[in-house]
Amino acid sequence: MTSPLVPASPMISPRPVGHSLLQIVPSAACLRCDVCCRFPEKDSFLRPFFTADEIQGAVAAGLAPELFPSPDGTQINLVPNPSGEGYICPAFDSTTSQCRVYDVRPLDCRLYPFALMWDRAHTQVVLGWDTKCPYMRDASSSLVEQAAEAVAQWIEQDNSVATLAQYPRLIGRFQDDVIVLRALVRVTERVQAGKSSVHTEALGLQDRGRLEAALAASAGYQGTPLAAASFAYHYVWRHRLTYLWAELHGHLCLFAESPDGLFMVLPPLGEGPLAQPLEAAFRFMRERNGDSSVTRMENVPEAYVAELRAFGYEVIGKEPDYLYAAADLADLAGEAYRSPRAACNRFMREQGGVLEPYDLRDRTACLSLFQEWREQKQRAGSDDWAEALLEDAAGAHETALSAGFELGLTGAVVRVAGRIRAYTMGVWLNPSVFCVLLEVADRDIVGLGPFVFREFCRQARAKGACWINTMDDSGLPSLARAKHWYHPARLLPNYVVTEFRR
Ligand code: SF4
Structure with a gap:
């Protein structure tokens, strides 16, 4: 988890702040820094966690109750950074770089730049320091050690251990950029007590x-x-x-x-x-x-x-998966498929091109096409959700294009005038169902998208596919329209299962 902000007066050595917890970073350093309390993503796992008491304190100090999804203890909802870059904690005053609820800020923030987290194997709770804090990077090791010892002692006392046992989400997941200082034995014993031992x-x-x-x-x-x-x-x-x-x-x-x-x-x-x-x-x-x-x-x-x-x-x-008869997509026959068929014909008439197997040597050209395609989509006006999906998709495409063979993927590209202008990848779910996992086509070339899709489905059908699954539509109306254009034979229901809340 993260962040401090901003102590009342500058000091160089560790000093006690509220609830006898030591704060190591002097306020002058905090005011110069632009790390804490700002987050790149709205759902950053580092946004501070507030216990039920801390929520009450923060609300009494002026924060809106709606900022807390649960009154029983939760991470706070972040708000857009007025600078336009990323998100900030709503308690953060970006004009003064101060915390508006500093006196009642949560333990998560009071601890920072120290952090509580699980070790890599998730077996031991540890105390570490966050290398994202510029002050700590320059601090003397004796100062860090002295402060860490005091913080560790404070955390291992009965009240703190009880709080952590009640709110285990105060203990973050392992982070590579947090330097582990010491194991917290009492905390580990308490939060692990009575738990099942699952080897992952x-x-x-x-x-x-x-x-x-x-x-x-x-x-x-x-x-x-x-x-x-x-x-x-x-x-x-x-x-x-x-x-x-x-x-x-x-x-x-x-x-x-x-x-x-x-x-x-x-x-x-x-x-x-x-x-x-x-x-x-x-x-x-x-x-x-x-x-x-x-x-x-x-x-x-x-x-x-x-x-x-x-x-x-x-x-x-x-959202359900879209399932098509492979023959429908391969033939695009009849009135129902008139539009995609016409688009394919236009592409073949104006550009030509054939589907070729994807080769690892095509990777760089495909990744660069992905960036072009993403910019085309942005120019066409995608909403925040669609944009977030595209950002996420970049990593997925990179993995698929890099490790396609090991993943069991089948890939194909289409070249126009010697350059790759479309690529697609899919996987066999069983001998009769092929799933198209990703598809990118230059949006400026009319008919290329329908062409690469039809040819890929033809190839799958020739290899025995009776059905083509194209996954869900992620709740995006434009994607749903595109998928319905091809007349799915069925929508495959997909469910999320939770325990009933008592
Ligand atoms: S509560 Fe205060 S110290 Fe904690 S993240 Fe928000 S602004 Fe920063």
């Missing part, structure tokens, strides 16, 4: 076979599965999420660590009843996330819904 492994390319075998054995992903029933679908997002897997009651459970906590990206995979692995997985997430609403299971297919509701879980629909 980081998901790597070597786990593809394991995941695919588990998917193949899962009743809910037979027939025409959701696009999420593939290794590549998840792995390409590893720049945004840390994936972990665990074996629970003979099922493979795949989790993702997001800025807000841990959630499951698929139901427990494997043969047999879901009740036990589900219970263990939700318990594990609860232990890691506290009562955060991040605890959930995503990409649950229709086949599991009745069973999950019978177990007492809450099951809510989200």
Whole structure:
């Protein structure tokens, strides 16, 4: 978590501030700095966490209650930075660089530039210092050591340990740029007490076979599965999420660590009843996330819904996947497909071009096309949500284009006048269902998008595909319109599952 701001008077040595916690950074240094209390993303995992008491104090000091999604303890909602760059804590006064609720700022901020976090293996709570703080980078090691010792002692006392046990989200996830100073033994014992011991492994390319075998054995992903029933679908997002897997009651459970906590990206995979692995997985997430609403299971297919509701879980629909008959997309025959067929014909008439297999040597040209395509979309006027998706997508495309072979992807490009002007990639969900995972086409070339899509589907059909899955529409009306243009044969329901809140 993060941030201080700004002590009342300059001092060079550590000194006590509210609640006997030492503050090491002098106010003059804080006022010169532009790190704390500002955040690049609206949902930054570093935005400060307020306990229930701290929320009451901050509201009494003038912050609006609506800034806190839950009165029982939560991270505060950030607001746009008036400078136009990123976001700030709403308590931050950007004209004076001071905290408007300084006297009652939360523990999270009082600790900074020290930070509480889990070690890399998530087994031990540690105290560290954040290398993002310029003052700490220049501070003498004896000063840092002295302050760290005082902070560690303060944290390991009964009241602080009890607070951390009540609000485990005050303990952040491991960060590479936080230097670990010491283990917090009492805090670790207390927050780990009574917890299940779940051994997790980081998901790597070597786990593809394991995941695919588990998917193949899962009743809910037979027939025409959701696009999420593939290794590549998840792995390409590893720049945004840390994936972990665990074996629970003979099922493979795949989790993702997001800025807000841990959630499951698929139901427990494997043969047999879901009740036990589900219970263990939700318990594990609860232990890691506290009562955060991040605890959930995503990409649950229709086949599991009745069973999950019978177990007492809450099951809510989200955007469905679009499923097409491969023959429809390959032929584009009849009145219903007149427009996409005309677009393909126009491209062939005006530009020519053929679909060629993607080769790793095409990677740089494809990445540069992605940037052009993104700018074209921005110029066409995409909203904030669409823009955020595009920003996220850049990393996914880079991974797919770099590790396509290891991920089991099939890729293709289209050259126009010798230059790559479109690329696409997909994955087989089973021998009869092919999923188109990504597609980029120069928007200034009329008909190129429909052409690359049709040719890619033709290729899949020739290799045995009966069905083409093009994933969901992310709630974007323009994407939904584009997907409906091709007349889906079915929309595959997709659900999010949570525990009922007591
Ligand atoms: S509460 Fe105050 S110190 Fe903490 S992030 Fe907000 S402005 Fe900064």
